[in-house]
Amino acid sequence: MSEATTNAAKSMDEIMALCKRRGFIFQASEIYGGVNGFWDYGPLGAQLKKNLKDAWWQDTVLTPPDGPDGKPVSIVGLDSCIIQNPKVWEASGHVGGFNDPMVDDKETKQRFRADHLWGFFLHAAPDGSADEFRMIFERAGSDPNFIPLFCCVASASGEAREFVVQNSKKLFKQFKLTVTADPADSDEFAAMTLEQNGQRFIGALAPVTGEALAQSFASIPSPFTHKAGSLTPPRAFNLMFRTYLGATATEDDIAYLRPETAQGIFINYKNVLDTTRVKMPFGIAQMGKAFRNEVTPRNFTFRSREFEQMEIEFFCHPDTTREWYTFWRDTRMAWWRSLGLTGDNLLLREHDTDELAHYAKTGAGTSDIEYRFPFTAPGFGELEGVADRSNFDLTQHAEHARAKLEYFDQERNERYLPHVIEPSAGADRGVLALLCEAFTPDPERASKVYMKFHPRIAPIKAAVFPLVNKDGMPEVGEKLHKELRSRFGMVDFDPKQSIGKRYARMDEAGCPYCFTIDSDTLTDQTVTVRHRDTLEQDRIALDKVGDWLGEKLKA
Ligand code: ATP
Numbered sequence: 001m002s003e004a005t006t007n008a009a010k011s012m013d014e015i016m017a018l019c020k021r022r023g024f025i026f027q028a029s030e031i032y033g034g035v036n037g038f039w040d041y042g043p044l045g046a047q048l049k050k051n052l053k054d055a056w057w058q059d060t061v062l063t064p065p066d067g068p069d070g071k072p073v074s075i076v077g078l079d080s081c082i083i084q085n086p087k088v089w090e091a092s093g094h095v096g097g098f099n100d101p102m103v104d105d106k107e108t109k110q111r112f113r114a115d116h117l118w119g120f121f122l123h124a125a126p127d128g129s130a131d132e133f134r135m136i137f138e139r140a141g142s143d144p145n146f147i148p149l150f151c152c153v154a155s156a157s158g159e160a161r162e163f164v165v166q167n168s169k170k171l172f173k174q175f176k177l178t179v180t181a182d183p184a185d186s187d188e189f190a191a192m193t194l195e196q197n198g199q200r201f202i203g204a205l206a207p208v209t210g211e212a213l214a215q216s217f218a219s220i221p222s223p224f225t226h227k228a229g230s231l232t233p234p235r236a237f238n239l240m241f242r243t244y245l246g247a248t249a250t251e252d253d254i255a256y257l258r259p260e261t262a263q264g265i266f267i268n269y270k271n272v273l274d275t276t277r278v279k280m281p282f283g284i285a286q287m288g289k290a291f292r293n294e295v296t297p298r299n300f301t302f303r304s305r306e307f308e309q310m311e312i313e314f315f316c317h318p319d320t321t322r323e324w325y326t327f328w329r330d331t332r333m334a335w336w337r338s339l340g341l342t343g344d345n346l347l348l349r350e351h352d353t354d355e356l357a358h359y360a361k362t363g364a365g366t367s368d369i370e371y372r373f374p375f376t377a378p379g380f381g382e383l384e385g386v387a388d389r390s391n392f393d394l395t396q397h398a399e400h401a402r403a404k405l406e407y408f409d410q411e412r413n414e415r416y417l418p419h420v421i422e423p424s425a426g427a428d429r430g431v432l433a434l435l436c437e438a439f440t441p442d443p444e445r446a447s448k449v450y451m452k453f454h455p456r457i458a459p460i461k462a463a464v465f466p467l468v469n470k471d472g473m474p475e476v477g478e479k480l481h482k483e484l485r486s487r488f489g490m491v492d493f494d495p496k497q498s499i500g501k502r503y504a505r506m507d508e509a510g511c512p513y514c515f516t517i518d519s520d521t522l523t524d525q526t527v528t529v530r531h532r533d534t535l536e537q538d539r540i541a542l543d544k545v546g547d548w549l550g551e552k553l554k555a
Contacts, residue, residue, distance in 0.1 A: 007345055007436065015374065015439050016300055018449065022508050024048065024435065025301065037297030037305035039428075044444045044509055047459035047490050049308075049431050052339070053287055056310045059335055061285045062288060072278075075283040075312065076276055080264025082289060082364060083243070083255050091400035092263050092393060094240055094256070101210055101234035102295050103217070104452055108224045112153045112233035113295045117223065118160035119148025119208045125193055125200040133202065141206030144215040148208065149175055151223040153296070158374060164205055174226065177201070208232060239292045241305075253345035254444040259293035262422060263315045264288075266393040270405055280409055280418060281316035281324065287427065299375045301428045308427035315418040317409065321388050324421045325364035329352070332423045333369055336383065336430075340454035341437055345372045347380050364388040364421070366419075371433040383433055384425035391417040438510055445535075446500050451510030452533055455553045460511040463492035465502050467518040476542070477517045480527075483546055488553060513552065515545055 023042030041049055041339040057077070064073040089095045101114035121140040126132040150171060154160035164171070172179055178195045180460050194201045213220060217231045220375040241257040244250075258264065265284045272284055287310040297303050316324045333348050351366040366387040370380035394417050398405045408415050438451040455461070464481040466473035474495045481493040492511060494502050499516065508515050516528040526539045529548075540548055 002384050007372050007374055010374040010436060010439055010441075010503075012300065012374045014441075014449070015436060018439065018451075018508060019045070019435065020302075033444075036231060037294055039301050040306055041431075044459045048434065048453075048457060049427060050301070051457040051459065052430050052434065053308075053310065053427055055339065056287065056335075056427075057285070057293070059338075060310075060312060060331075060423075063120050065338065066329060068283070068327045073283070074278050074281070075285050075314075076272060077277060078265055078268055078272070078284050078286045079288065080261070080268060080286060083245075083257050084258065084264065084267065086255050088242065088267055088397075089256050089259075089261050089529050091396040092266075093396070094259055094263075095238070096493050098239050098259060099236035100239055100295050101213075102233045102237040103213070103234050105222045105224050105230050106232060107222065107227075107230040111295060112223070114210055114213050115207075116296070117151055117208045117213065117220075118154055118205060119146075119151045119220070120164060121146050121204045121206060122177075122194070123149045123204070125202045130456045131138045136202065136339040137206070140204035142209045142212055144212045147216060147219050148221060149203075150221050150226040151208065153223045159379070161205060161379070171226075189215075219278065228419045234429075237293075237295060239294065241291045241293050258289075259289070259292050260290050260424070261286045261288050261309045261311045262288075262313060262424065263393070265311070269313075269315070270403065271395065273407070279411075280407055281314065283312045283314040285305060285310075285312045287311070299373070299381075301432050302373065302375070302381060304428060307429075309361075309424060310427055310430075311422065311424045314423075315407075315419045316421065317412070318391070318416065318419045321364040321390075321419045321421060324385070325388050328423045329365075329367050332384055332386055332425070336369060336371075336433075339434065339457055340452075341371060341433055345437060347372070348371070349380070369425075371429075371436075373433065374435055381429070382426075383429050384416055384423060386423045389420040389422050391419050392492050393420065394418065445504065445507060447507045448506035450507035450532060453510040453512070455512045458512055460490050460492050460506065461513075461553060463494065463502070463506050463511050463514040465493075465499060465514060466495045466515045467494040467499060467516055471519065472522055476521060480515065480517070484549065487546055490550060503530060513549060 022044055024045035026040045026042055028038035028040045029035045061075050064075055067073045078506065103110060103114045105112050119141060122134045126136070152160050152163045154163065159515065168179065172194065176196055180193045180195050191514050194203050208220065211369050213234055217233050220231055220232050221227050221228050240259050243255055243257065244253040246253050265286055269284065272278065287308060288362050289304050289306060294303050294305050297305055314324055314328060329348065336346055347370045349368045349370055351368070366385065368382045369384040371383045372378070373381050392407045395482045397403060406415050406417050434453065434457060438453045439449065441449050442454045462484055464477045466477040477495060479491060481491055484491040503514060512532045514530040516530065518528065521527050521542060525542045527545060528537050529540055530537050
């Protein structure tokens with residue numbers, strides 16, 4: 001089975017059920033019916049997320065690989081406030097421009113992001129060449145004259161495609177269309193042909209651009225009712241959460257919860273320069289909560305309203321942006337791979353120039369590190385963005401705060417505003433990718449599924465099980481448990497239930513090694529070690545368990 005098939009075949013419902021059952025992730029405020037777009041991490045999830053963040057801090061802040069110049073990379077940490085002076089967000093462009101286009105269905109009262117709208121377009125099939133076909137497909141979605149037959153809402157291309165494939169029979173029947181090529185048979189879904197009253201059409205699934213939507217929203221069919229006329233025009237909706245400082249709560253007291261951790265770094269850039277001995281090039285790293293009032297939170301934790309980011313702003317001389325951009329893009333990609341996101345499920349996607357953000361138009365590049373989540377498969381969803389932000393943010397803050405942010409480079413004898421390369425990752429999307437990657441159905445096991453976490457990020461590193469809760473076995477187990485816990489962190493100790501049930505619970509928790517103490521242990525001082533992935537069992541000396549585990553967890 002290819003990687004693609006594997007992840008596409010994984011059921012998000014089953015992954016979410018396991019997350020709840022084993023205490024990885026709970027719906028926030030669940031006992032009050034939940035609150036849309038917010039998630040709490042349970043005991044295993046909190047540890048998993050901490051392991052991910054610790055690995056990031058260790059590998060990118062404390063021990064990054066040598067830079068493109070072969071020298072050690074200099075990075076320092078920061079922990080800035082969630083609420084800052086509101087002028088920060090005016091300078092950064094978030095007050096004026098951090099908007100998503102929102103559309104409402106007047107009939108069903110459902111709301112969605114206009115840029116998530118995909119349409120299924122019909123066009124009379126040309127008799128002619130492949131080029132003619134291609135031209136029609138390319139125009140679908142961006143040309144207001146191409147009114148789609150029906151629409152669907154998706155945050156990723158794979159999901160829209162999946163919707164059409166799943167519902168095609170029903171939808172085509174509704175629109176009296178006969179499929180002459182089976183969409184499910186073809187990877188090039190757009191290449192399908194259809195027939196209506198003897199006439200041939202081609203069908204194209206494509207995103208409906210904002211411009212086309214703004215011009216033709218009255219005739220665009222609703223994704224929910226498939227009828228035209230019930231959509232509102234797209235309206236800009238600012239994603240920042242507002243709050244008030246102090247007791248009076250007037251317009252003058254408005255403040256914002258930060259929508260990204262990055263700006264806290266830019267406004268402290270001068271403080272860091274003045275108080276440490278960092279020299280250009282150098283980075284400032286920060287992880288912490290960010291808040292976005294997403295129009296349509298969805299796909300479990302993938303699009304939440306409260307989430308955590310792990311960001312680096314790397315400052316460098318403008319002439320060196322290309323090499324630092326390439327360095328960070330490749331370093332970050334290699335890092336996700338090192339945590340077990342392997343094979344085809346991880347993708348590096350360079351942006352086309354027309355997708356670049358306002359600050360990156362002329363820069364060295366922007367790329368997304370994307371993961372094939374089960375809900376995006378066969379498509380991908382963004383895990384981390386690596387962008388050349390040029391000197392956009394520092395210029396803005398220099399102007400708005402009337403601050404001198406230029407750097408005097410003694411080596412070059414030159415004064416300049418540094419350019420910035422930003423690798424910006426989501427901790428929650430990272431955890432979600434690790435959960436999806438680890439989820440491994442196995443009908444042969446009692447648990448029917450196990451979580452194949454990389455040992456470095458597995459929340460429970462090992463378990464100690466006395467085979468029976470008597471005959472001195474629990475005492476030996478407790479001693480071993482204490483030793484392992486002090487060396488490796490979360491280690492389970494469980495003297496009750498059948499050993500099969502205990503193993504099954506550890507398989508679902510993704511614990512890589514279980515040590516069992518039995519009657520032989522009492523005589524020959526050895527224990528059984530059970531390997532999660534292979535189910536092999538070996539015996540090793542009781543007094544060697546700690547060192548043995550230390551080696552395994554390093555690998
Ligand atoms: P998207 O296009 O999916 O909304 P974005 O491009 O706006 O994401 P960035 O502003 O580049 O995201 O944020 C950097 C990282 O923060 C993303 O790669 C993602 O991992 C994480 N992130 C952004 N928005 C959310 C969210 N609503 N929920 C969870 N993580 C998020």
